[in-house]
Amino acid sequence: MEMMFEKERLDLAHTVKKMFDRKDTNVAGGNMSVKVFDDKKHPYILITPTFMSETYYAELHPAQILVVDAETGEKIDGVGQVTREINLHEGAYNAHPGIRCVYHSHAEESMFWATSGLDMPNVTEATRELGKIKVLPFAPATSKKLAKTVYDALVSIGDKAMENVFLLNSHGIVVTATELHIAARVMETLEWNAKIAYQQTVFIKLGILNDYQSCGQNYREPYKEVPPIALPETPKMAKTMPFPRKPQRPVNEMMPGEV
DSSP states (O other), rough: OOHHHHHHHHHHHHHHHHHHTTTTTTTTTTTEEEEEOOTTTTEEEEEEETTTEEEETOOOGGGSSSSEETTTTOEEEEESBBOOHHHHHHHHHOOOOTTTTTEEOOOHHHHHHHHHHHOOOOOOOGGGGGOBBOOOOHHHHOOOHHHHHHHHHHHHGGGGGGGGGEEEEETTTEEESSSSHHHHOOOOOHHHHHHHHHHHHHHHHHOOOOSEEETTTESSSTTTTTOOOEEEEEEEOOOOOOOOOOOOOOOOGGTTOOO
């Protein structure tokens, strides 16, 4: 018998493990969810269980990905308990209908900026699509205050909320995206940016750089080559191309027996 949203739960369990193995979160916590709909357009949140990292080291069976009714907050299916951080996820989904994935992480390099209470300079081309990487005011983990802080911040940026990252002061990172794998990409590129921005900070203090540099100019200058946000139900697909054909040699150059 097939589980509810089996394909999506399998994908989420696999992605969570990859993120954990790549140190894009740590054993102290982190959680990930996706918003899905049944054939009647009723919304559900598929979310990792509590103690995802501490107990299971993100080695989750798809059955451990919980199915929560997005309207009532009731757990419908799944083995395990709902994380207390679901407040954060619900707040994000309520902020914009285009948000289909919420990824809360404790990634090391980005945590440096979050715990410092500093906005992260956006210096790499791969992260320019995110715009300004802001740190939000401190609010305790798992609290309603944290959920409202994230909700208000997402509402204030409108459609940008569909592909965004906020640093959570002293707590971690929250990525919102239109799709699970986009969220994973945002988190991974953010970690590279966090490290490179730190290194540029050292060069600025040494007098080697006057300010942060990005794409051949000062990082504050607008970058016009930012790709569009991928929208829900509009997956990015590779362009279909024909296989190259082997060039045909002239008849007078062919060996005996060749056609």
